[in-house]
Amino acid sequence: MNIRYITPFIEAVEGAFDQMFQLQPQALTPYLVKKEEILDWDISGIIGIAGEARGLVVLSFPADLAQELTAVLTGQAKDTMDEDVTDTVGELVNIIAGNAKKGLEEFRLLISLPSIVQGHHHQVTWPSGPVPIITIPFSTSRGHFSLSVGLENIITT
Amino acid sequence: MRKFFKNVLYSGIQDRLAPEDQVKLLFINSIIFFGLLVLTFFGVRDLSHGDMVLGGVTLAISSVVLALFFLIRVTKTIQIGAWFLPFLMFGFFTFLTASGGANSTVVLWILVYPIFVVFLIGSFWGSVFAAVFLAVQALLLFVPGLSPAAAVELEFKTRLIGVYAIVFTFSLAFEIIRLQAQKELTRTASELAGAKVQTDGILNTVTEGIFLLNPDLTIGDQHSHSLKAMVGKDDLTGRSFLEELRGRISEKDYAAAKDYLDMFFLPDPPWHLMEEINPLSETTITGPDGLPHHMTFSFRSVELSTGRRVLGTVRDVTESFELNRKLKEEEDRSARQMKHLFQIIHVKPELLLQFLQDADQEITAVNRHLKDQKTDPSQLIEELFQAVHAVKGNAALVGLSAFAARVHALENMVAAFREKKPLWQDFLEMTVQLSLIQAELTEIRELLGRMSAFQRGIEASSADQDLLLLALEKAIDQLGTDTKLAVDLDISEFQPHLIPEKHRKLIKDVLVQLVRNSYAHGLEHPSERKTAGKPGRPRIRVATTPAGPLLKLAYWDDGRGIAPEALSRVFEAGFSTAASVGLHAGRGVGLSLVKQRVETAGGRLSLRSVQGKGVAFDITLPLS
Numbered sequence: 001m002n003i004r005y006i007t008p009f010i011e012a013v014e015g016a017f018d019q020m021f022q023l024q025p026q027a028l029t030p031y032l033v034k035k036e037e038i039l040d041w042d043i044s045g046i047i048g049i050a051g052e053a054r055g056l057v058v059l060s061f062p063a064d065l066a067q068e069l070t071a072v073l074t075g076q077a078k079d080t081m082d083e084d085v086t087d088t089v090g091e092l093v094n095i096i097a098g099n100a101k102k103g104l105e106e107f108r109l110l111i112s113l114p115s116i117v118q119g120h121h122h123q124v125t126w127p128s129g130p131v132p133i134i135t136i137p138f139s140t141s142r143g144h145f146s147l148s149v150g151l152e153n154i155i156t157t
Numbered sequence: 158m159r160k161f162f163k164n165v166l167y168s169g170i171q172d173r174l175a176p177e178d179q180v181k182l183l184f185i186n187s188i189i190f191f192g193l194l195v196l197t198f199f200g201v202r203d204l205s206h207g208d209m210v211l212g213g214v215t216l217a218i219s220s221v222v223l224a225l226f227f228l229i230r231v232t233k234t235i236q237i238g239a240w241f242l243p244f245l246m247f248g249f250f251t252f253l254t255a256s257g258g259a260n261s262t263v264v265l266w267i268l269v270y271p272i273f274v275v276f277l278i279g280s281f282w283g284s285v286f287a288a289v290f291l292a293v294q295a296l297l298l299f300v301p302g303l304s305p306a307a308a309v310e311l312e313f314k315t316r317l318i319g320v321y322a323i324v325f326t327f328s329l330a331f332e333i334i335r336l337q338a339q340k341e342l343t344r345t346a347s348e349l350a351g352a353k354v355q356t357d358g359i360l361n362t363v364t365e366g367i368f369l370l371n372p373d374l375t376i377g378d379q380h381s382h383s384l385k386a387m388v389g390k391d392d393l394t395g396r397s398f399l400e401e402l403r404g405r406i407s408e409k410d411y412a413a414a415k416d417y418l419d420m421f422f423l424p425d426p427p428w429h430l431m432e433e434i435n436p437l438s439e440t441t442i443t444g445p446d447g448l449p450h451h452m453t454f455s456f457r458s459v460e461l462s463t464g465r466r467v468l469g470t471v472r473d474v475t476e477s478f479e480l481n482r483k484l485k486e487e488e489d490r491s492a493r494q495m496k497h498l499f500q501i502i503h504v505k506p507e508l509l510l511q512f513l514q515d516a517d518q519e520i521t522a523v524n525r526h527l528k529d530q531k532t533d534p535s536q537l538i539e540e541l542f543q544a545v546h547a548v549k550g551n552a553a554l555v556g557l558s559a560f561a562a563r564v565h566a567l568e569n570m571v572a573a574f575r576e577k578k579p580l581w582q583d584f585l586e587m588t589v590q591l592s593l594i595q596a597e598l599t600e601i602r603e604l605l606g607r608m609s610a611f612q613r614g615i616e617a618s619s620a621d622q623d624l625l626l627l628a629l630e631k632a633i634d635q636l637g638t639d640t641k642l643a644v645d646l647d648i649s650e651f652q653p654h655l656i657p658e659k660h661r662k663l664i665k666d667v668l669v670q671l672v673r674n675s676y677a678h679g680l681e682h683p684s685e686r687k688t689a690g691k692p693g694r695p696r697i698r699v700a701t702t703p704a705g706p707l708l709k710l711a712y713w714d715d716g717r718g719i720a721p722e723a724l725s726r727v728f729e730a731g732f733s734t735a736a737s738v739g740l741h742a743g744r745g746v747g748l749s750l751v752k753q754r755v756e757t758a759g760g761r762l763s764l765r766s767v768q769g770k771g772v773a774f775d776i777t778l779p780l781s
Contacts, residue, residue: 003586010585027581029537030588031527032520032595050449051407051441105408108441110449129486130599132592136585137530 005053006149008103009096010136013059013147016095017140021072025138025145033133033148035126041146042066042081042120045093047100048112055127055151057100059093063120065143081118090116126150177339181239181277188242189226193219239277243286246273250290254297255304264306264317267294271325275332283332287325291318366471370456372422372464374398387452387473389445398469405443410436421458421467431456451478490600496559497601501608504555512555513602519544520595527588538574541587545571548594560601564594623653625665629699632669636676643694644680650700655708660778663758664710668699670751671712671774679716679772689769691715708778715771724766728752 010027017023033039041060049055061069067078070088078085093114101111117124126133133150166186167179174182196219203212250266270290275283297304298314356379360367366384369377376384378394385391388401399415406414413436420426432438437454444450450473457468501509523544526532532540545568552561567590574583626648637643656664680695687693695716702709719727727748755762760778 003582003589006585006589007582010581028530029527029581029584032524032588032592101408108407108410110407110441110443112447130596132589132596134585134588134592136581 002053002151005049005104005107005109005151006134006136008100009057009147009149011103012096012099013138015099016092020092020095021069023140023142025140028137028139030134030136033135035131035133035150036123038121038123039146039148040121042122043085043089043116043118044122044124045089045096045114045116046124047093047097047114049109049151050112051109052107053109053151055131055149056124058124058148058150059089059096059145060148061089061145062143065140065145068142086116086118090114124148127152176343177336184276185239185242189222193223196222242277243274243283246270247286247290247293251293251297254294254306264294264298264309267317268321268324271321272328275325275328280329280332284325284329291321291325294321364472366469368393368398368469369459370398370418370421370467370469372466374418376401377466384471387444387450387471402442406437406440410440418456418467421456422465426458428458431458449475451475493597494600494604497557497604500557500559501601501604504557508555509605512551512557513598513605515551516548516598519548520591520598523591534578535575538571538579542568542571542575557601560594560597563597567591567594625653625656625661625668626651628665629668629672632672633697636672640676642676642680642682645694645696647696647698650698650702652701655701655703656710657708657780660708660758663754664776664778667710667751667755667776668712670747672697674747675714675716675772679714679718681717685717689717703780704777706780708780710776710778711773712776713771713773718768718770718772719764719766720768724764727764 014025014027017025039060040062042063043066044058044060047057047059049057063081066081066085066089069092070078070085073088074084093116097111097114104111127150129152131150131152133148135146135148137144137146166183196215200212200215200219203215206212247270250270253266254264267290271283271287274286274290277283278286295318298306298309298317301307360379360381363381364383366381366387368380368384371377375395375397376393380393385393390396390401393401399411399418402414403411417434417436420431432455435454435456437452437456440452440454441449442452452471453474454469454471459466459468504512523541526537526540545564549561549564549568552558552564567587570583570587570590574587579587629648630646633644633646675695675697681689681691683693686695695714698711698713700711702711729749752762755776755778758778760776762777763775765773765775
């Protein structure tokens with residue numbers, strides 16, 4: 001795992017939140033996550049990475065933050081996890097993936113279209129093998145969310 | 158409309174004829190129409206002059222011929238042979254000469270004849286016809302009284318013959334040149350067609366993507382079938398190569414590829430470098446299936462008559478790339494594990510286990526601090542430093558020096574945090590390092606797990622299963638399969654652990670031999686057993702009885718027993734009751750060998766047999 005693969009995603013997250021919601025998320029201290037650990041989130045956007053590094057980048061949100069962000073975009077208060085919420089998260093993750101792509105231009109990396117996983121305490125299947133997973137929590141004035149990265153660097157091990 | 162005229166002029170059989178015959182057909186049909194037109198014209202003229210009979214007949218003939226021509230063409234194709242016309246014209250022109258015509262000028266028609274015949278029936282027969290025609294015309298012109306044309310001035314007649322000769326010579330020369338040119342054209346065309354068939358064959362079969370790039374970097378119309386599959390589009394001709402790549406390769410490769418390909422069309426690119434600086438020599442492309450493919454491109458400049466082009470070839474090397482990657486991964490992993498293994502085997506197991514447990518605890522504790530976000534930063538750094546330091550110290554203590562070196566680097570990083578307030582990037586870098594250390598610990602633990610599983614495997618096999626019993630069961634199993642005769646083995650009174658180590662091999666060999674003997678001579682198949690009133694499956698029983706300083710081993714089967722007359726000889730070497738030598742019986746060495754080996758070991762072997770009931774062997778061996 002190379003930190004230079006991760007920073008573009010963090011910058012993309014900050015950019016996308018500022019652009020879409022005028023929020024300035026704060027990156028907190030990162031920590032390690034075990035593969036089988038079930039995260040306490042309600043909705044996640046998953047971006048696949050292939051090329052000189054392989055793995056997943058996952059953006060996870062609690063229900064209340066996802067609903068609040070949706071309310072900002074649609075102008076209507078939300079209290080259910082309906083299609084609008086999924087669409088909002090999908091759109092946000094799309095923009096983040098697109099922005100990160102620019103920051104990753106110098107590497108031979110391919111970034112998949114994001115997919116959305118929903119459900120309380122959902123679990124992500126990480127790549128097999130000894131792939132370390134790091135979670136970077138973010139705090140915003142409207143709540144917390146997290147960016148988790150599990151990358152297997154196949155060029156320099 | 159165009160098709161209709163073409164069909165009429167070629168008589169509808171254009172496709173079936175060689176080019177030179179097509180021309181002739183066109184020519185003949187044109188003459189027919191022209192002739193009809195002239196005939197109609199004269200008919201109308203005659204009518205207007207009041208010559209009703211002649212005009213009517215002429216018009217009637219022309220309309221009948223025209224009607225017939227179309228009628229026949231509709232139902233079937235017609236062909237007027239090239240040979241027909243020379244005869245027709247021969248007659249017609251001769252008639253004109255002989256009749257004299259208006260002012261005798263119609264004799265000029267004869268000048269047309271050589272052109273027609275040479276063209277229609279070729280140089281040889283055309284010359285023959287032209288010569289005969291000339292002779293006939295000369296006869297008519299020069300012999301007085303034969304026709305009014307003979308009255309024409311002599312000078313005019315000789316000039317006419319001269320011009321005829323010139324026209325004939327030029328017709329001949331023209332026809333020869335025409336045929337030659339046509340032959341050449343046909344040959345080139347068929348060569349080109351042959352070359353095209355081969356090129357198509359190659360381009361459709363080759364697994365590489367092959368294409369030519371025009372100076373504007375569009376794809377040329379000659380490209381291999383595989384390229385279409387790689388791009389996922391059928392019509393690539395004229396499409397921009399770079400546009401097809403855009404979005405499928407990384408932005409970096411895209412920009413580099415554009416610059417690189419443009420270089421090929423510079424007046425004098427650095428040819429010797431071109432291969433080396435190819436940015437697409439190894440690249441990852443999103444395929445039409447949406448998955449990443451590893452591709453190798455190579456580009457060469459090609460000078461064509463129409464200017465410079467770039468020949469591109471591309472191969473999908475995903476499979477070999479993936480294989481290499483896996484191999485390298487495995488190699489790295491096993492190299493690391495060997496290093497660990499080498500160090501582990503020098504460490505006391507309990508120390509190592511303690512170390513792993515401690516290290517795991519330290520990292521988990523630190524991670525908890527990282528995760529809760531509540532720990533004061535300077536406090537967090539202190540916690541981190543102490544945890545990392547402890548792990549490093551313990552690793553060095555148990556002798557995992559490579560691992561300790563790795564942790565040492567992390568320790569330095571954390572130590573620097575004490576001097577300079579870390580940014581989140583620094584924390585990220587630190588966490589990445591921590592994750593790698595944790596991954597390595599996991600690997601060591603897995604290695605240990607496998608080693609102890611291996612150890613347990615060895616212990617389990619020797620403790621749970623007696624090898625002697627295993628050999629006995631295996632022999633029965635094997636013979637049962639070979640002879641298709643299943644046997645019940647009774648070992649309820651068999652205690653293999655009573656057998657002293659020094660006799661184990663002997664007893665194993667003896668038991669296996671006795672089982673073979675039972676199968677070969679004693680055990681009957683179920684049908685035979687039923688008539689004898691025995692249970693369907695034969696039984697074999699093995700039992701041990703300790704008797705003071707001796708071990709008694711009993712072997713018994715409930716087969717047909719040994720015939721009384723053979724009983725006294727079964728232990729003789731070379732004696733066998735089997736009629737033929739097979740895999741399991743007939744050599745006559747089995748029982749004599751058993752007896753001999755038991756006696757060599759200081760024991761005794763005796764045999765009892767009741768015919769129809771079975772055989773019992775009793776073996777006694779000294780324990781000490």
